[in-house]
Amino acid sequence: MLQRTLKQAISATGVGLHSGERVKLTLHPAAPDTGIVFRRTDLPAQDEVAVRPALVNDTRLSSTLVTETGVRVGTIEHLMSAFAGLGIDNVIVDVTGAEMPIMDGSSAPFIFLLQTAGIEEQPAAKKFIRVRQTIEVIEGDKWVKLVPHDGFSVQLSIEFNHPAFNRAPQMVSVDFASHSYIEEISRARTFGFMHEVEYMRSHGLGRGGNLNNAIVIDDEYVLNPEGLRFPDEFVRHKILDAIGDLYIVGHPLIAAFSGHKSGHAMNNKLLRVMLETPGAWEFVTFDNPEDAPGSFHPLPEVA
Template sequence: MLICHFIEVFSLFDISNSVLSNSNQHTIKRSISCRGVGLHSGVVVNLSFSPADPNTGILFVYNKPGYEKEIIKGSYQNVVSTKLSTNLGKEGNVIISTVEHLMSAFHGCGVDNLVVEVDGPEIPIMDGSANAFASLIEYAGIEAQSQKRKVIKINKAIEIKDNDSFIRMEPSNSDDLVINFAIEYKDLLIKKQSYRYSLINDDFKDDICNARTYGFESDVNKLREAGFAKGGSLENAIVVSGNRVLNKGGLRYKDEFVRHKILDLLGDLYLSGYRISANVFAEKSGHSLNNQLVHEIFKQRSCWNFQEESFERPHNWQSNGLAALA
């Protein structure tokens, strides 16, 4: 197993376009691990990825010394809470929190089958984006498997609303997942932002992967008093104060906030267990609505059908200055 530490370097890893240019399922070539702090728990957690057989999906293994090992499927059915993050649980005994950035990396990198082992209550936040996880996957390598991917093809609109927030899926004329996301805040900095992302035609690593989670300075004390954000810092989250960002170096994108919302959505949708072909329209959506939408997809079986993936998806990877060193 490779144990990797992430540091800023100038060398870049690159995965060839051919890696994911077929419709087969994929896993990683070798096991790899890292460690980091949980955003809300503040606990230092060891995390490892291992290859898995076709049709396994994403399995989370809670393996803390002195405790019985628990296996939790990375599935919308196992989501037990969506307050501030997406959290998986099993029979109320074990909860693995904040899985959305990790699931987003698997979605964007094209990883279908993987075992994730963790020895703490939460997936490490790393730098607040999905970039560290994507870089781990790059370094471990991705390989095609013998089984074809199944894709959920939406053929009738499905929508979830909550006051002025909504998320809707509509049929697509292609095999693509296209997300149109809009957010609006009353603060002086973010205000209104919108972004359109295509899973096939755009580059996850360049366009979405580096967008960090965010919050407001005025909320920090209240969150910590409520037991959240114990591991939060300017190293792993954007903090907005009035009309400025407190982080040294500022934003990675001028619209980093809405891009991060798309990152979260990609992770939440991947808990369906499949890729999805649809046009998605979302406004002010979050983990709760995202998860409700996935539940609604499986309730409304007449609104979609399975098909085998047929498109060739470009995969132009560069790790943007983050490399994994053994």
Template sequence: MTMRVSQQTTLADIVTLTGIGVHSGKPATITMHPAEPNTGIVFHRTDREDARDVPANWQSVTATALCTVVGDPAGYGVSTIEHLMAAIRGVGLDNAFIEIDGPEMPIMDGSSEAFVEAFEQTGLKKQNAKRRYIRIKESVRVQQGDQWCELNPFDGTRFNITIDFDSKLIGEQKLVFDLTPDVFKNDVCRARTFGSVQDVEKLWKLGFALGSSLENSVALDGDRVLNPEGTRWSDEFVRHKSLDAVGDLALAGLPILGEYRSYKGGHRMNHAILVELFKNPEAFEIVEAGEKTRSVSEAAGHAELIGGMQAAAFGPEVS
């Protein structure tokens, strides 16, 4: 089968977005520029004299506890990149140079929607270079306690995400989808970050989540959603964890042809599977669009909602 998306893409024009950092509570502006083929996604801080280009890849990751951070977190690093990276992978953007005026990405509404809308308004431009993919040849797996994740061979790009929280409101939820721009836009990109009021209060005392509000997070108090509008879906929680997984796995550096499965995952586990993958060169190969090999599915993709509301516990990570 030939790959459905054959050429690399970049932005058709410059894009600027402004918001606040969810942890710092300070204003944050990013300006995204078109970039040459094979550049990938590169971040650059404009507020520091010691700034350097930071490639958006798994080797640049320096922290995964509260969010995904690339580069030196005490210096030129950039944090909370996962929602933008999810939008980048979701719409199929390959190359961009991203300037940011501080240490943290703007959180916008806590989802990827604003980034997707910006990309749609600006448009993507095809480039005179073939898109390359990482094709999974053999399964790799990471397990930590009752949490696990794995990458398996698959003819396309599929996410199979299960969460299990000790909350009647969330419980066990599962989402399975084949990643395409339409599926990402319609079923995943609007899902917001979430957390309990008690957890946020603890983070405030530690100097984190200073910009968190009902404008950019789904806040839970026991089994109640505090946001007046409620949730966007009854399973918005697993959809957001799926969004995070798309963004974190985008740090492979190239789109992945395979299935990613996770149970009680999060940023740490999403990064761990990439580390494990690249430790095993026999488990993958780099292929170019047009090669007759396992590839991006010709199908339009779908989202299959499985499971629903049962029970389990807020994991050790903050969404």
């Protein structure tokens, strides 16, 4: 099974969910073993930030990379989720600000962008991380876990005592050997409560949020005129986020991921614990694509 990059560069412009600033995003093809690298083109040095779990140093409502010199690249989880969903290993991401554009609040616009650029295989083996022993992080009634599994699956549950959530399923299980990321996960949007807006904006967050890029909930109802895209869109978006957070490790995981009331901070902590645990994981490659777990066979074909 081979690594993947883009056939050509492609750009999009949007607004940062938390900063409210207009930013331009340009995705470039990259050589094998480059990984995902962000480049702040608005800074004089055009600082490069290679994605790795140790750089996720701000998890307030998103996953944000912060380098030792203070360079920030924020809200990367939806774009990272799209990279994971299409099996893209190597890309240079130029951005003209400190935050990715939120687009419609899901990863579907990024999927469209990547498919429009085109995807090509490269003459280098795709490297997977196979989880060899159970890794778990528990904080009160919240927990996340990685378990050895011959494939990739996600099971998440959320818990909100709120009428809008009580009317919807709060647990979803997806095994990607038989389910499509694009069809079942990519369109699920981020969500937030009206009563949180004042708090977020007082902390410099949520300035770009609106009904066009998030599900907004008042004391009882979803305020978006079109309603939900899935009956369980809330928890499906949590799965979208988790897939993006986990892909910050730089390679597809061969494992079963599960969690309850998890978020960006716990997802990142789980990766760090895994990497620091001797014998918990190993790199694997597959010379014959058919030998790879079934979860990775449905990756969209390279045109």
